[in-house]
Amino acid sequence: MSSSRERICPSNRQPTMYPAKDIHVLVLAHPVQGHINPMLQFSKRLTSKGLKVTFLIPISTKKSLNLVNASSIQVEYISDGFDNVEADKLSIKEYLEYFRLSVSQSLSDFIKKHQSYVAIEHGMHGASFFSQSCVVSCIYYLVHQGTVKLPLEAVDGQGRVLCDPPVMSVLGLNDFPSFVADVHKYPTVLDIVLGQFSNFRKAKWLLFNTFSELEEELVNWMGNQWSMMTVGPTIPSVYKDKRLEDDTGYGLSLFKPEAEACLRWLDSKPPCSTIYVSFGCLASLGEDQMEELSSGLRLMKSHFMWVVRESEEKKLPRNFLQELGLDDDKKGLVVRWSNQLQVLSHVSVGCFMTHCEWNSTLEALSLELYVSVSCDWGRDRELREWVVTGEEIESCVNEIMEGGERGKEIRENSLGWKEMAIRAIDEGGSSKKNIQEFVSNVLDLCT
Structure with missing residues (x-):
């Protein structure tokens, strides 16, 4: 079997490698820019820690794909059923079988609900990456579990929908994601966003593109339920901690x-x-x-x-x-x-x-x-x-x-969030620690 592969202009700087270890991570993102960007950026953090990363892209996106930035991540194209390139018609299952002996870790986008399960079938450890906020993820989870009934109804005279967990009790009917608020408008999308939780417990790690300080109460609650980590904000290093050389952009654009x-x-x-x-x-x-x-x-x-x-x-x-x-x-x-x-x-x-x-x-x-x-x-x-x-x-x-008073308040809030976001990914920050912990866990499991 053959596959189409392409390297995004590797950086001149070689990442620090761990002795006697050859850890290979497969990353598969839903082919939408808002999903590719954070997963690719997180992948760069993994390569900086010495892990080998292969980023999988559906062959159907190849014609529109633009490689716009330097990176040490290898990109490979796989079939998603919407291509006409016979040599590249590998399904994700076939691709994993092809790499069975060399791949030790699979990092899947949340929206591809069966990928972690397929990875586990092939003897890999699976991680699910959520490119949405914790609060939205939690809402979809509670709907999937049946804690929140659809169509939405208020549980009290104040228009609240939830009483538990307490941090979610402030949400009213108009605060819920559109696909949940109007179940008849986009039923297919609703099935997809809820379906991510059909087997998410099979994943060894749940990774969220957010930072603890932004959603602190909910992150603490979710951390007591599952093995989850916040790893964001996942934007290029030049705009945050400036610790990754040549990391001035995401690297791929549709x-x-x-x-x-x-x-x-x-x-x-x-x-x-x-x-x-x-x-x-x-x-x-x-x-x-x-x-x-x-x-x-x-x-x-x-x-x-x-x-x-x-x-x-x-x-x-x-x-x-x-x-x-x-x-x-x-x-x-x-x-x-x-x-x-x-x-x-x-x-x-x-x-x-x-x-x-x-x-x-x-x-x-x-x-x-x-x-x-x-x-x-x-x-x-x-x-x-x-x-x-x-x-x-x-x-x-x-x-x-x-300007004016309202404008001044908005500017002050914006500065506060910026400083908080930078601290999260900087040395000693919550997301920085979580990324290192994730890498350490992978190394321990794969030795």
């Missing part, structure tokens, strides 16, 4: 970023004068909301950079792009994709309008960005009922960008 155009345009703008608008690779606004968002961006005093995927461009108001103009002095720039971390860390960017996908949220927290929430993936995937007006969008952004 879309080609217009990096040069973005940075050239941002360089022409004053500090903290620009709002960055992006709803990730999946979220889709309705045409009414696109119209209102366009109106709000026109009305606000700030400059803006808006990521509109090619598949979404047809929803833009007529002549919107022409109205912006072509030179770097224009008020706004619309691109199909960006190198988000470079944009968020640019001195001219002062606010991030996002759908609050977890990876983007952690990036904003880690970079002290002020966040304006606009789109929720589930409820607004085809937005029809709730439309935020252009005037409201303008008002919210101006509140953040122009």
